[in-house]
Amino acid sequence: MTNLFLSLSMFISLVGVTGFKEAPKVRNLSPRQIGSGSQTLRLLNVEDYIYEKDESDPEAAENLTKQFEEYAKELGYTNCSVEYYTTDTPESMFNEVKLSPGNYDLICPSDYMIQKLIVNDMLSPMHIDEEHMPNYIANASRTIKGLLDAISAVNGKTNETCYLKDYAVGYMWGTLGLLFDPEYGDRDADQTIYDMQDWSVLWNADYKGISSIKDSVRDTYAIGLLYTLNDDFEENGQTVEGFETLLNKYQEGIYSAEEYNQKFSDLFNRCDNATLDKVRKSLTKLKGNVFGMEVDSGKQDIVTGKIGINFAWSGDAVYSMDQAEEERELELCYSIPRTGSNIWMDAWCMPKYAQRSEAQVELAELFLDFLSIPEYTAQNMDYTGYTPFTAGNDILELTREWYDYRYDEETEEFDDRQYSEEEMEELGLQKVDLSYFFSGTLTDDYAEDENACIFYSDSYLPYTYESESGEILTNECVGRQFFCQFPDEEVLTRCAVMRDFGSQNDTVLKMWEKFKSDALPVWAIVLFVVEIVGGALLITYFFAINRIKKNLRNKRNESLGKK
Amino acid sequence: MKKNKKGFVLFKRKYLCIPYGLFLVLFIIIPILIIAYYAFSDDTGALSLNALVGFFTSWSKVNVLFTSVFIALQTTLLCLLIGYPLAYFLADKKVNKNAVLITLFVAPMWINFVLRTGATRDLLTWMGINGGNAPYLATLIGMVQNYLPFVILPLYTTMLKLDKSQIEAAADLGANPFQVFYKSILPQSVPGIVSAFTMTFMPTMSSYVISDTLSEGKITLFGNYIYLDFANNLWHDGSFMAMIMLVIIGLTMFLTRNSGKEEREGGASW
Numbered sequence: 124m125t126n127l128f129l130s131l132s133m134f135i136s137l138v139g140v141t142g143f144k145e146a147p148k149v150r151n152l153s154p155r156q157i158g159s160g161s162q163t164l165r166l167l168n169v170e171d172y173i174y175e176k177d178e179s180d181p182e183a184a185e186n187l188t189k190q191f192e193e194y195a196k197e198l199g200y201t202n203c204s205v206e207y208y209t210t211d212t213p214e215s216m217f218n219e220v221k222l223s224p225g226n227y228d229l230i231c232p233s234d235y236m237i238q239k240l241i242v243n244d245m246l247s248p249m250h251i252d253e254e255h256m257p258n259y260i261a262n263a264s265r266t267i268k269g270l271l272d273a274i275s276a277v278n279g280k281t282n283e284t285c286y287l288k289d290y291a292v293g294y295m296w297g298t299l300g301l302l303f304d305p306e307y308g309d310r311d312a313d314q315t316i317y318d319m320q321d322w323s324v325l326w327n328a329d330y331k332g333i334s335s336i337k338d339s340v341r342d343t344y345a346i347g348l349l350y351t352l353n354d355d356f357e358e359n360g361q362t363v364e365g366f367e368t369l370l371n372k373y374q375e376g377i378y379s380a381e382e383y384n385q386k387f388s389d390l391f392n393r394c395d396n397a398t399l400d401k402v403r404k405s406l407t408k409l410k411g412n413v414f415g416m417e418v419d420s421g422k423q424d425i426v427t428g429k430i431g432i433n434f435a436w437s438g439d440a441v442y443s444m445d446q447a448e449e450e451r452e453l454e455l456c457y458s459i460p461r462t463g464s465n466i467w468m469d470a471w472c473m474p475k476y477a478q479r480s481e482a483q484v485e486l487a488e489l490f491l492d493f494l495s496i497p498e499y500t501a502q503n504m505d506y507t508g509y510t511p512f513t514a515g516n517d518i519l520e521l522t523r524e525w526y527d528y529r530y531d532e533e534t535e536e537f538d539d540r541q542y543s544e545e546e547m548e549e550l551g552l553q554k555v556d557l558s559y560f561f562s563g564t565l566t567d568d569y570a571e572d573e574n575a576c577i578f579y580s581d582s583y584l585p586y587t588y589e590s591e592s593g594e595i596l597t598n599e600c601v602g603r604q605f606f607c608q609f610p611d612e613e614v615l616t617r618c619a620v621m622r623d624f625g626s627q628n629d630t631v632l633k634m635w636e637k638f639k640s641d642a643l644p645v646w647a648i649v650l651f652v653v654e655i656v657g658g659a660l661l662i663t664y665f666f667a668i669n670r671i672k673k674n675l676r677n678k679r680n681e682s683l684g685k686k
Numbered sequence: 687m688k689k690n691k692k693g694f695v696l697f698k699r700k701y702l703c704i705p706y707g708l709f710l711v712l713f714i715i716i717p718i719l720i721i722a723y724y725a726f727s728d729d730t731g732a733l734s735l736n737a738l739v740g741f742f743t744s745w746s747k748v749n750v751l752f753t754s755v756f757i758a759l760q761t762t763l764l765c766l767l768i769g770y771p772l773a774y775f776l777a778d779k780k781v782n783k784n785a786v787l788i789t790l791f792v793a794p795m796w797i798n799f800v801l802r803t804g805a806t807r808d809l810l811t812w813m814g815i816n817g818g819n820a821p822y823l824a825t826l827i828g829m830v831q832n833y834l835p836f837v838i839l840p841l842y843t844t845m846l847k848l849d850k851s852q853i854e855a856a857a858d859l860g861a862n863p864f865q866v867f868y869k870s871i872l873p874q875s876v877p878g879i880v881s882a883f884t885m886t887f888m889p890t891m892s893s894y895v896i897s898d899t900l901s902e903g904k905i906t907l908f909g910n911y912i913y914l915d916f917a918n919n920l921w922h923d924g925s926f927m928a929m930i931m932l933v934i935i936g937l938t939m940f941l942t943r944n945s946g947k948e949e950r951e952g953g954a955s956w
Contacts, residue, residue: 214919218916332819333818415904416903629920639906640747640749640753641749641905641906643752650760
């Protein structure tokens, strides 16, 4: 009986395999046929980066992964389940995938790490097209997706140039900036906000010991670069334009936006030895001026008031602002200094693994498409504070609800009107145009409304004040939650992606190691030497005394023996 | 295997070692071999001394080693300075009836040390000492707080065994209090000092959470450095540093064991 059963199952599986070989286009089958077996989708992401149910709220929606299981079941994937794993950094994600590529179906690293994964031939391309991911194609913000898609890397094995458009499905994006408490330690809020438009504020002795930077190579290297290469410098007998000059030339109209962004990006991606050395020197100076280096404690420390400035990722900044308002009625601000910053993107990709079944791939792609359905994206955005790739009607409505002045929280109604310049001045409003993010993804009425992407906010840039000497000072790059989540197009012009360091990776790490390991301060060296010398002397002293005593005793014994 | 008449396997006492033997091989010996393999190979898996050369030619790595030894030494000395008199008084039955006091001193060990360090950070910041203005002081306070029980316990057990009649005899024969201390009490407590030293010095060398939290990332100890390398996929360098750590720990154990023996044998000759 058992034998019969075995041979039967073998027969079935053989048929299965041959059938599979004859019809490689399994994708054309309807989901029900593929998905009837039990399937597990294994995901690897960083912590706190997907909507999870708040257990204390019984009415809250289920975890997003749970909702996906329901969603898939309705489509006929009757036995699918999601296993969700987390880790702490893209680097550890790389480690995990290198050790066991078959353990995960999808991982969610950052832009540069995807490049590195491609270089190491560790990713499989996915079907990122209308047919397999209709929601992603329809809803992903054109501009941001364009930025991601254009990133490329050369596969180290095949020497092929691969574009991320075939490998990565965008998830979240954001900027790096300075999150700060304008009135920290009884400071003049106006002056503080004004000062925050330059990266050099971190090096400024007036703000000594109150700021925290990131304990991670890339982020801190970025501010080091922006500070060090701010002014023009000489290289091989030629003058290279620094960030300040580039910005000035752009504002004067000498460079177009594209030219400026290109030049900015080139300068921002420098990692040759000379630059590394210069940056390390300024970072070492910085180390003495900051409160400390952190990767996750900063977003809480600024809320509790341990620090006044936190070099933060935009999503964390939103989190801290919300917390600070709730706990201390404190209004934190977020500034993306005017000479530019880093724009980063996190995207899902699929580790290369030969044994992964077609059905598994299909389920993974279904999941990515699911994430781009605005209804679910909104939950993610609300929970994590980060900005999703997905635009579309629902996100537009949510953004209006959260940030637009015209939305009435009591009646829950939106007054669809435009303000004139005078009215704006009277109400202290700024007009924010987010068409770069939403255009092309809106449908129905919104698609026809040319003012759909215009928002009015009372806490967006610019910030202007009159100093004591009567000077009008402006900071054009500071704002609150709205600005964190949706910087305007102007900010994007001043931001660039920081690419993988490639062959310079080891050198950059060496630089970082050097930066991390300070020599002991002088008092410590003196103390150390005194202790060691003292200890050595003490030990020799006791040994000597012992020896002398022993000799004396032996002599005494001898003389006693003679008697 | 021997069987008795009824066919049961005869139980021998040494079979009790099998669980530990398995544990030893699986979780201690094999991992160490893997570390050794990574320390002396390169990405292709071939034998290579890159990591070794890299370590000894890198000033920053040697720097970190010095810093770690420095912090470890300060912690140990401070702990001994605080813990020694304390253990002496706690060992006195008049002061510490029912041994309740010693329990209180060891009680902090019952709380997870990461939580404790977080609380210490808040407390120190409130007192105005933080990683921003005094990274070394903050780290040392945290280290001493964490490792003090490890010093008190071995010293306490040694102090309990002090030969009271010898101390009294010394006093009777005309030694002043200072002489009584360093001619009688100190030599008798050397084994306790040695084991307290090893129990503090070695873990401090490899600890990294405390220094990371309390110095706000400004002081990098050997443990942090190993972690840094592993986090950045530099497995070979990281493994080699782990090997160095092993060697240092082995060396300390060897030295202290030898000196301990000598003191115990010749202790009375001081």
